[in-house]
Amino acid sequence: MTKITMIGAGNLALHLSHALRHAGHEIVQVYSRTERSASFLANQLNCPFTTEIDKITPSDLAIIAVNDDAIEEVEKHIDFPKVHTSGTKGLECLTNSNTGVFYPLQTFSKESEVNFKTIPICIESNDEALRPLLHQLGTSISEKVYTLNSHQRRQLHIAAVIACNFSNLMYRFSQEICEEHEIPFEILHPLILETANKIQSLQPSKAQTGPAQRGDDLTLQKHLSLLENNSELQTIYKTLSDSIKKHS
Amino acid sequence: MTKITMIGAGNLALHLSHALRHAGHEIVQVYSRTERSASFLANQLNCPFTTEIDKITPSDLAIIAVNDDAIEEVEKHIDFPKVHTSGTKGLECLTNSNTGVFYPLQTFSKESEVNFKTIPICIESNDEALRPLLHQLGTSISEKVYTLNSHQRRQLHIAAVIACNFSNLMYRFSQEICEEHEIPFEILHPLILETANKIQSLQPSKAQTGPAQRGDDLTLQKHLSLLENNSELQTIYKTLSDSIKKHS
Numbered sequence: 356m357t358k359i360t361m362i363g364a365g366n367l368a369l370h371l372s373h374a375l376r377h378a379g380h381e382i383v384q385v386y387s388r389t390e391r392s393a394s395f396l397a398n399q400l401n402c403p404f405t406t407e408i409d410k411i412t413p414s415d416l417a418i419i420a421v422n423d424d425a426i427e428e429v430e431k432h433i434d435f436p437k438v439h440t441s442g443t444k445g446l447e448c449l450t451n452s453n454t455g456v457f458y459p460l461q462t463f464s465k466e467s468e469v470n471f472k473t474i475p476i477c478i479e480s481n482d483e484a485l486r487p488l489l490h491q492l493g494t495s496i497s498e499k500v501y502t503l504n505s506h507q508r509r510q511l512h513i514a515a516v517i518a519c520n521f522s523n524l525m526y527r528f529s530q531e532i533c534e535e536h537e538i539p540f541e542i543l544h545p546l547i548l549e550t551a552n553k554i555q556s557l558q559p560s561k562a563q564t565g566p567a568q569r570g571d572d573l574t575l576q577k578h579l580s581l582l583e584n585n586s587e588l589q590t591i592y593k594t595l596s597d598s599i600k601k602h603s
Numbered sequence: 604m605t606k607i608t609m610i611g612a613g614n615l616a617l618h619l620s621h622a623l624r625h626a627g628h629e630i631v632q633v634y635s636r637t638e639r640s641a642s643f644l645a646n647q648l649n650c651p652f653t654t655e656i657d658k659i660t661p662s663d664l665a666i667i668a669v670n671d672d673a674i675e676e677v678e679k680h681i682d683f684p685k686v687h688t689s690g691t692k693g694l695e696c697l698t699n700s701n702t703g704v705f706y707p708l709q710t711f712s713k714e715s716e717v718n719f720k721t722i723p724i725c726i727e728s729n730d731e732a733l734r735p736l737l738h739q740l741g742t743s744i745s746e747k748v749y750t751l752n753s754h755q756r757r758q759l760h761i762a763a764v765i766a767c768n769f770s771n772l773m774y775r776f777s778q779e780i781c782e783e784h785e786i787p788f789e790i791l792h793p794l795i796l797e798t799a800n801k802i803q804s805l806q807p808s809k810a811q812t813g814p815a816q817r818g819d820d821l822t823l824q825k826h827l828s829l830l831e832n833n834s835e836l837q838t839i840y841k842t843l844s845d846s847i848k849k850h851s
Contacts, residue, residue: 423822443822460794462801462812475790501790510784511791513826514777517836518791519798520813521843522770527807527850529762536758542723542749543759543766544803546708550767551799553710555792559775564710565768574671574691578761587849588765591842595769598835602775 357492360412361385362429363420364392364404366463367440371420371496372400374471378495384412408432416488418457419449436485442512445505446479455480455489458508459497460515475499477508522551528588560602567599605740608660609633610677611668612640612652614711615688619668619744620648622719626743632660656680664736666705667697684733690760693753694727703728703737706756707745708763723747725756770799776836808850815847 357380361372364387372382385404387393397404405411409432417437421429426439427448436453446456456479463469476493478500480486493500503511526547533540553562566574575596582589605628609620612635620630633652635641645652653659657680665685669677674687675696684701694704704727711717724741726748728734741748751759774795781788801810814822823844830837 423819443825460790461797462794473793475793477790499790499793501787503786507784507786509825509829510780511786513829513840514780514786514791515794516813516815516826517773517780517840518777519794520811520815520847521773522795522798523802523807523811524843524847525765525769525773526802527811529766530807532758532762532765536755538751538755538759538762539749542708542725542747543762545721545723545747546710546763546767547770547799547802549709550770551795554771554774554795559771559778563768563771563775565764567764567768571671577691577757578764581757581761587846591846592761592765594839594842595772598839599768599772601835 356380357416357488358383358414360414360417360433361396361420362411362417362433362437363387364389364396365420365422367459368418368420369396369399370463370469370471371418371440371459372396374469374496375492376400380492380495383414386411416492436482436488438480438485438489442477442508442515445509446481447505453482453485455482455485456505456508457489457492460511462519471496472498475501477501477503477511479504479508528591563599563603565599567596568603570600570603604628605664605736606631606662608662608665608681608683609644609648609668610659610665610681610685611635612637612644613668613670615707616666616668617644617647618711618717618719619666619688619707620644622717622744623740624648628740628743631662634659664740684730684736686728686733686737690725690756690763693757694729695753701730701733703730703733704753704756705737705740708759710767719744720746723749725749725751725759727752727756776839811847811851813847815844816851818848818851 359380359382361368361382364385382400382402385393385397390406393404393406413435417433419426419439423441423444426444430449438455438457440457442458458477459474461474474497476497478489478493480489529543530540582592607628607630609616609630612633630648630650633641633645638654641652641654661683665681667674667687671689671692674692678697686703686705688705690706706725707722709722722745724745726737726741728737777791778788830840
């Protein structure tokens with residue numbers, strides 16, 4: 356059992372706190388600048404909270420789950436073992452020894468339930484004592500714990516933006532087309548799910564299908580002309596089709 | 604029970620034939636230009652086959668499941684009720700009356716099993732008698748049958764290319780980044796699946812996350828500079844991020 360001070364009370368802090376408590380760890384305190392979110396989370400966890408940065412309670416580990424640009428300001432006030440939870444920030448943004456990174460790779464929103472077991476956790480530490488603690492903490496809440504260095508984690512974050520945020524943008528475009536032509540968007544639900552499912556066992560390069568992959572220029576031309584009234588989407592359609600053709 | 608002549612022996616013909624037979628319909632004959640694929644499918648279905656277009660056996664319905672550009676050549680030789688299975692081609696590419704469209708919206712590959720029950724089937728017909736037959740046929744193999752006109756089906760096909768083929772391209776890019784930096788791509792599997800899962804119940808516009816959506820220009824700049832050695836991906840990253848920002 357690890358005693359943890361939770362720094363931050365946003366979506367990640369919320370879901371992570373519950374997962375940690377469920378795994379038998381103790382959240383000794385919640386810190387947040389805003390009293391409302393600090394007390395909201397602390398009440399759920401039945402633990403004390405503070406909004407004063409100089410009153411952070413020391414514990415086995417501080418988990419800094421705040422916005423990237425607030426990490427450096429907050430961490431100065433913590434002189435016991437600490438990790439941040441950012442995909443973009445390097446390990447070096449934390450001062451002192453006894454520092455590490457504990458980065459769960461998932462999107463969190465307040466509304467939806469999260470099953471932490473399936474969420475990969477990327478850990479990093481230069482500290483011999485902290486490394487096994489982070490590994491234990493990771494495996495206590497997730498089946499997948501990976502050790503990545505700061506450079507890899509940064510690249511992984513780019514890959515995640517591309518694979519997920521950009522895919523969602525594609526879903527948005529397709530939804531707009533459906534709405535415009537009074538087609539129920541749910542027709543596309545199974546295909547979207549199958550596309551994501553497929554690459555769980557097949558390499559994406561092997562799973563590529565569609566007119567660009569087939570070199571079906573007639574269909575590509577037809578689609579481009581049908582997108583005439585939406586020049587933004589037309590450009591994106593052309594750019595991405597060219598890219599698929601180039602790599603097919 | 605409907606007697607069906609299967610025109611074509613590719614991936615779609617294969618999966619569709621099995622689903623239809625499983626639902627109690629009878630495939631009376633398989634036609635394909637190439638003997639190897641015709642006999643392969645016919646053997647599986649335990650039915651006759653032909654490679655001669657003038658020896659197609661009449662039945663309740665011919666299902667034309669051939670490449671888009673072969674439809675018009677083949678259909679001339681069929682003078683009984685017939686449907687094509689194309690997302691792109693209009694109804695009007697079939698001559699005579701008694702014609703329709705039977706378009707299952709899914710990607711089919713020979714290797715992977717297909718559960719037709721969850722695959723949406725889009726039907727269209729100008730023929731009063733054929734319409735209920737297509738609807739019955741659709742509901743006998745799938746839980747989701749939609750009536751769309753040719754214009755809508757064409758737009759749906761564009762939407763499907765964007766939502767699925769382009770998403771898969773994003774998965775490919777992210778896999779390349781992972782490989783280049785020795786990160787196991789499987790770390791991204793759960794996030795990719797969750798992204799596709801999310802929009803089954805949430806509108807894609809509401810599900811958008813990431814640095815572009817947050818207006819986090821610092822991270823966007825950092826990512827763009829980290830992609831410096833890949834100008835193609837850098838351009839795509841910028842274009843898609845700009846688009847997310849514009850619509851956020």
